Amino acid sequence: MTKPPVGSDQRTGGTLSRRERVREATLAEIKEIARRHLVEFGVAGVSLRAIAREMGMTAPGLYRYVPGIDALLVAITADMYEELADVVAEADAGMPAEDTDGRILASLRAFRYWAITHRAEFSVMFGPRTRLDPDADITRALEAGRRFGSTFFTLFDRLVTEERFPLPADEDLPESLRRELRSFTGTIGFTSPDITEGAAMVLTTCWVRLYGVVCMEVFQHLNFVVGDMEPLFESELQNMTKDLGVRYSPPLRVAGVQGSS
Amino acid sequence: MTKPPVGSDQRTGGTLSRRERVREATLAEIKEIARRHLVEFGVAGVSLRAIAREMGMTAPGLYRYVPGIDALLVAITADMYEELADVVAEADAGMPAEDTDGRILASLRAFRYWAITHRAEFSVMFGPRTRLDPDADITRALEAGRRFGSTFFTLFDRLVTEERFPLPADEDLPESLRRELRSFTGTIGFTSPDITEGAAMVLTTCWVRLYGVVCMEVFQHLNFVVGDMEPLFESELQNMTKDLGVRYSPPLRVAGVQGSS
DNA sequence: CGCTTAAGTGAACACCGTTAGCAAACACTG
DNA sequence: CAGTGTTTGCTAACGGTGTTCACTTAAGCG
Secondary structure (H helix, E strand, O other), X not given: OOOOOOOOOOOOOOOOOHXXXXXXXXXXXXXXXXHHHHXXXXXXXXXXXXXXXXXXXXXXXXXXXXXXXXXXXXXXXXXXXXHHHHHHHXXXXXXXXXXXXXXXXXXXXXXXXXXXXXXXXXHHHHOOOOOOOOOOOOHHHHHHHHHHHHHHHHHHHHHHHOOOOOOOOHHXXXXXXXXXXXXXXXXXXXXXXXXXXXXXXXXXXXXXXXXXXXXXXXXXXXXXXXXXXXXXXXXXXXXXXXXXXXXXXXXXXXXXXXXXX | OOOOOOOOOOOOOOOOOHHHXXXXXXXXXXXXXXXXXXXXXXXXXXXXHHHHHHHOOOHHHHOOOOOOHHHHHHHHHHHHHHHXXXXXXXXXXXXXXXXXXXXXXXXXXHHHHHHHHOHHHHHHHHOOOOOOOOOOOOHHHHHHHHHHHHHHHHHXXXXXXXXXXXXXXXXXXXXXXXXXXXXXXXXXXXXXXXXXXXXXXHHHHHHHHHHHHHHHXXXXXXXXXXXXXXXXXXXXXXXXXXXXXXXXXXXXXXXXXXXXX
């Protein structure tokens, strides 16, 4: 009885035995249904019994594939990070490689658009860590999260090397902040020599602003006061890009932005 | 059989009959235990049966006081908004009335400090609306939220009248954004004639930044990368106050900030 | 004091996660 | 092909949850 790892086990050589293939398919079906229940009923509405019912089997059977409900949620969270990373990377790749400004705008807008069209998913990814075992294995989710961030980091790196905006001098930052920023650049695996503490500081500030405006829109904490948050987002985007020395251009009008998840 | 409203019913005249008094006390006990379970086990760990057990009664009995678990959560959420509003207002009142700069800094820091020392509460208040009936009666929570915001609005109003910072001209803002901002100032009950759309814009931007940095700290989405978020918060505070024409001054060192809820 | 009404209980229903033991299907080896 | 070990899924069961209903008890009021 081998412990069921919840991630997709990459078989050496890529050849999967018949058994492994059907196993992968079942696991994929479980996660697909879980994901669907997540968007339909919210995170509290994801249950092993309901998934099993829909699959025509019983709940204990799922334990052959997943060690428990918490691990399943962590697993689909990791999947969602990868999906988001793909979406952002695609938006980035959809612009001409030299057009750093356009790539940045496209990436950031892709992030927001994915967020507001995937509210439930965004909530479990970027909201409070409710209902997740503190000792759950979230390494895969963290890894996907890192990959998601790397798209932005790379673009930011280009801005720094192109000297688009004035960097705050490291000496101007308080020592406590500099220490945190150093650990930041270290963990991120950012090897560019141009990433000074000042640059890390700017990057973090931008991320906080983006995170704030998107969270506010998804969590609807201004919805009693602001109906359509898009103008506000674009305005924030404009502010941010101005600070980064990026040329802002308004978005192409896309039909059907109002789609509620 | 009267429907049990979950909020504290203010009796006309303030005189409560004995029956009403003990009823209020029981309701208060229910909410007190619910709150304790919330901080101890998270929002998923709040259950009517557990509360009843601790009170020495059975779960159905609680239905005399509360229409259901969701309504109970909404009720304590409203309480928490009021508590947070009090805390911020106290911090504000703790500074000399003329010292607008100090009052603002104190209020913002009080907000963050309450947030990081009340993670569970903050999560249900400002996180995604998980586990809350869409049709639940959240008017009391909204009202308390409004009162919470008003402290900041009032201080901001002073900054505007004192002309601390240059206001963006209304004409520079796109029409779609202006419309949202108008609805904002309207809903907020902000009657000051100085609150132009540009001013509302600056206020909103600041709130988004504050919300972002505090959410990020409480939800711990940078914790694999930044240990102590306080320097980052102070840095953001410095940036924000600079834009507002507020004189920044570093915080007084408080012992025991590290206290984990 | 008697009557009305509120408070609380027990049983029941329908869910949930999770464990243990068992039977059938499967894959593989001699 | 037969035999064997593994994988898969089931049933039963335990303890937990929210919620409804019928009922008894207790308190307050006229």
